[in-house]
Amino acid sequence: MAEPVKVVVTGAAGQIAYSLIYQIASGAVFGPDQPVYLHLLDIAPMMGVLEGVVMELADCALPLLAGVLPTFKPEEAFKDVVAAFLVGAMPRKEGMERKDLLAANVRIFKEQGQAMDKVARKDVKVLVVGNPANTNALICSKYAPSIPKENFTAMTRLDQNRAQSQLAAKIGVPVQNVKNVVIWGNHSSTQFPDASNAVVTVGRTEKLVTNAINDDEYLKTTFITTVQKRGAAVIAARKMSSALSAAKAASDHMRDWFLGSGDRWVSMGVVSDGSYGTPRDVVFSFPVTTANGKWQIVQGLTISDFARQMLDATGKELAEEKQDALDVCKD
Ligand code: NAD
Ligand code: LMR
Incomplete structure (x- = not known):
């Protein structure tokens, strides 16, 4: 058995963490032969609730769980972790847009970036889930300058999974038969779920999803708005x-x-290098492939006029969010 790796989950007493912690501790993330030592961070008033989660973890009797550290101290939580799931933040309530969360949440990511800069491994892989996820990831990276920018990512995989599931249901195939659907831009209602390069396996044949569905109107309207x-x-x-x-x-x-994405594309919010005419230095979701612990943006895709408009709209929102977040962080 390998040596245990340390992994932190923030917002550990919250609802997402309640499912996520089990998945990490059961081997679904780092593999069936990799023990994990879980660091669980939440705020001081939640330590009682967190204690209950720790009890339940013990009661799961998981062979891969090497230990648990519940804490409200960021510098304890981030010490020596190889992976950080930054979930802890206020969730959106009915009627709120994601940008309403910005002022409330962005400061958390400034502080956590500063803590990581001091104590985390320089190769830590950071996934920001707490909203507004893209801009929080950018702020976290900005306040952790000693850690490479490529190590900070934001979650648009939920949007990808939603999109894949919608397309599979429309075509009438199992969800794993659809691949290479792309989420571009922000994890918000301006995101661009793009099926133009997606491929589906029907029987023994692979074909473009656009051909299998053969309904451009659906793909440009209902499909996109349902996912958004x-x-x-x-x-x-x-x-x-x-x-x-x-x-x-x-x-x-x-x-x-x-562990690598194989030949499938996955969507990840990453610090933009300006690929596909997107604004640089915002955390923009692109199609990427991953191998050996690194991601790479899929290059060379054709961008239609329709796609151009969609990419520009979500890029503009991200540039505005970045400015708002930098203003909040000045205080
Ligand atoms: P929740 O309210 O159930 O849990 C959040 C937890 O974070 C709470 O226990 C809270 O005490 C804790 N917390 C607050 N400030 C903290 C801090 N400074 N340090 C550590 N912990 C802190 O919320 P949830 O449903 O688990 O959602 C968490 C976040 O994830 C929300 O912002 C939500 O909008 C976001 N989210 C993102 C996606 C995505 O696709 N990117 C999807 C779903 C939810
Ligand atoms: C989601 O996409 O489900 C989350 O980001 C929650 C939200 O506020 O939409």
């Missing part, structure tokens, strides 16, 4: 934001980053 508004639809139904699916997506994102 799915988070709000779940909030309206549950009166709480998505948690089970968010935890699954966080596991998928980190597993693929550590």
